[in-house]
Amino acid sequence: MILSKRFISFLNTLFLIASCAVSTSAISQNSLKNKVTTEQVQAELMAHAPDGVDPGKTAWVGLQLSHQPGWHTYWKNSGDSGQPTTLSWTLPTGVLAGDVAWPVPEKLPIGNLANYGYAGTVLLPVPLTITPDFKPSPVNPELVVKLQASWLVCKLECVPQEGEFELRLPVKGSTAVHSGLFEKAFKAQPSRLHDTSSITIQGHSLHVSVAGLPAKLQGQTLDFFPETPEVIETAGQWTQAWQGAVWTADVPISPQRGSSPEEMPLVLATSSGTERLGFATTAKVSGHWPALTAPGAVSTTPRPVPTAAPVPADLPASFWLALLGALLGGMILNLMPCVFPVLAIKVVGFTLQGANHQRLRMGGLAYSAGVVLSFVGLGALMLVLRGAGEQLGWGFQLQTPAVVAALAALFTVIGLNLAGVFEFGQLVPNSLATLEARNPSVDAFLSGMLAVVIASPCTAPFMGASLGLALSLPAAQALLIFAAIGVGMALPYLAASWSPALARRLPRPGAWMNTFRQIMAFPMFATVIWLVWVLGQQSGIDGAAALLTLLLGLALVIWALGLKGRSRVILTTFSIATLALLTATIGQNVMKPAEPGGSSASTALWQSWAPGKVEQLQAEGSPVFVDFTAAWCVTCQYNKKTTLANAEVLADFAARKVTLLRADWTRRDPAITAALAQLGRNGVPVYVLYQSGRTPVVLSEILSTAEVHQALAGLTR
Known part of the structure; x- marks a missing residue:
């Protein structure tokens, strides 16, 4: 009888767990909203459907990012570092999401880097095509739009963030409360040029020729944005000139480029008063691409911090x-x-x-x-x-x-x-x-x-x-x-x-x-x-x-x-x-991925690693120590609890003003994988000490306090 009562209590506990799980799931679903606010960004999902969302019509949705002063997010080609904002839609059957209509970006120089992105406030519009297969509920006719968005927001440091959003649009009614913002975003799109553009490879530079630009632009200095990442030296010196109505430029090719495209989509831009004008074209590439100077270089977006050349494969x-x-x-x-x-x-x-x-x-x-x-x-x-x-x-x-x-x-x-x-x-x-x-x-x-x-x-x-x-x-x-x-x-x-x-x-x-x-x-x-x-x-x-x-x-x-x-x-x-x-x-x-705020990678001593962060800190004159780690790596956890927690080691880091970064590889991260590959490694743990103007120092995997002190002693003041 006692065993029976215990067994019944056990069953009740299981049902309670299941009930709590159902309740938790319901709360999670109801907590979706159209606005997410962090210390750096306010993100809001907006819609523009003035004629409703009946089949055969096109509606617009978009994520607006309002940045705090000094912070920015990135364009489709982020430049030397960073990561583009990504939007993943969940839509009912019969509703198709198009590509992001990216507004014209700005060039954001940071030290010896250059990025492409947005400061202030930017709206990223996306068209929704409503096909005849869309069958709204007759009881509550509406279009439910769900979005999973992620973005990297940077100042001198970078913070990866994400949010879940939901909008419910009436099928017959008008949704036009944000029409002014969408109209402004539409005007910020680059205009398509129909005349011929071309790129000729001349040695280690690209000779760009663009025809068909408005006559009022002739003689003006233009900004140049290639949509293909990792082809040019983003922060390199380049020249431009006008040859009559044809705009030309000579842009240096990156010695570690990630691809050798046959065509390159381009955006040219200029500012006219308070208005930002952009023009898009696609240029065919002719000529032979120069050989890469770093065999085995890895192509990623965002591009990892430049490090020591990979280990050569031709030494027996x-x-x-x-x-x-x-x-x-x-x-x-x-x-x-x-x-x-x-x-x-x-x-x-x-x-x-x-x-x-x-x-x-x-x-x-x-x-x-x-x-x-x-x-x-x-x-x-x-x-x-x-x-x-x-x-x-x-x-x-x-x-x-x-x-x-x-x-x-x-x-x-x-x-x-x-x-x-x-x-x-x-x-x-x-x-x-x-x-x-x-x-x-x-x-x-x-x-x-x-x-x-x-x-x-x-x-x-x-x-x-x-x-x-x-x-x-x-x-x-x-x-x-x-x-x-x-x-x-x-x-x-x-x-x-x-x-x-x-x-x-x-x-x-x-x-x-x-x-x-x-x-x-x-x-x-x-x-x-x-x-x-x-x-x-x-x-x-x-x-x-x-x-x-x-x-x-x-x-x-x-x-x-x-x-x-x-x-x-x-x-x-x-x-x-x-x-x-x-x-x-x-x-x-x-x-389900853990919430961004739930990570333990960033503490009072350690900051989270992000693409480009090492170079940003080096540009400020700070040496940087990076711990490439993962939760499933036993050796990593041993080093973290011993050498990297040693009071004398931490005091030595502080005395030499070394910034400590932790690159957490617990979940798959292409940027960290690429950074490891550039170091000639393909697993963790890896410990690297960076100082501007010097080759990165890679330490042993079983880390000792003596080795860390010796590496720090080699820093120049």
Whole structure:
């Protein structure tokens, strides 16, 4: 009777959790609004539909950004640094959003950089095409427009921000309260030129020729804005002239350009009184693009801070050194805390096999094959995606909340199995449950794959340079680097499996093995705690709480499946329904990005890294120390809690007036990936000390206080 009451209380608790999740979801939906205000920007979603939004008509919506004095956001080509504002629309069926009608930007010089963007107030209009497929509700005929927007607002520092907006427009009524603002935005659009424009490559510069400009502009100085990013030296010296009615310019080409286009859309602009005039054209490019001066340069928008040139790929000594570093780094990966449980469970398997040396050796080979092939597979995947233009880095598998959540579920299931809550034979067909007994090599192979998945996100010592070099090498040599990492990781286990002396020293099978098995459940649960913490850095406290709730539901399902008799059918049905309900109501919180204000990357001592921020600080004369880190990187967290928290180290930073930046790579960030690639690295941790006019100093991955003091002592005053 007491057990029954406890069970009913447990069920009530589950229903309460589900009810709270539904309420939380409803509150979240109702909290959407059309205005978001931060310390730097007021963002407001506006609409202009004076004739309603009936099918066949075009309505306009737009995000207005009102900047505080000194702050700015960016145009479609942000220039040397920055990031364009992005708008992601959620619209009903039959309503199509067009491209942003970007107003003419301004050139914003910052130190030795130049950006393109907007200060003051700017409205970014977007046309909505209402097709006949749009079927508004007859009860409440309206058009619901939802927007997820993100923007980077900068002064001397940069702050990434985002907001969710919602508007409800009447289908038949008029929406024209902001007509004056939209009319002003329409006038700020560049006019399209129809005459021929051309660009001729002359050495290391572009000779631009534009015809068809209004006669009243002849003789005036114009601003030049290429829409294609990373082609010209944005802050470089350039000249312009008029040849009759044709405007010409000579613009320097960036030695690290990101593309070699055959056509370049251009915007020319000038100010006439209080009015800003712009003219758009597309120029065909003729001639041969000069060779890049930095082999392996990475193209991104925004462009990362210029750093040391990538490691050259044509030095045999460098390759063999990287191969050795990869081998040693792979061996050190075995020391990662989350790998220990997997290896410990496999070592216990030695005792079960006793003197069967052949089976031990086959298991060692199978485990090693799983490790090496997994590393080679991950390397091949990265090379394929890199060739397709994807910006990835080592550890990318834990930059996705879905992967983190899946691993947490996997380790929860393994932990429950080790603790004796269930046996796999109760959940799967007997043929699968006995697979390990019939073919233990398969189990060893899969264990090797699992070890790679959980160990690879952190670059152990000696691995960072090797991985960075690997992705600048030809494919065959790059895959050798990845294979060397796998061999290094598998080597200790392989040596143990082939050593009869070591096998004889292992304890004999007995009752202790069941106790040891249950003990090993706790490292598994510890790994789950770490994964939930990682997800909390990506999706916030709501995401972590949602994952814990779903794991609880998963544990309930597994427990119910292990029951016998009629109660198994009833409780399994109930538990699966409960898990499905929880997944539907709170599952989206696992994938939802954390709120900008919820990040711990910026503290009283540390500021958040952003593209261009290092150069901005260097222009002010401040040396900069950047910590490239991630929540899933164990080495990063160790260094953060030890060397980077050391009072003497922090005092030395303060005495030398070093600005501390933290680049958080927990979630995928193409700008951080590109910055790492420019340093010749492809994973974290990476620690870099910058000083204007000097080559960046890259420190070791296992950071010591002595090394930091030595690097700081090298700063010039």
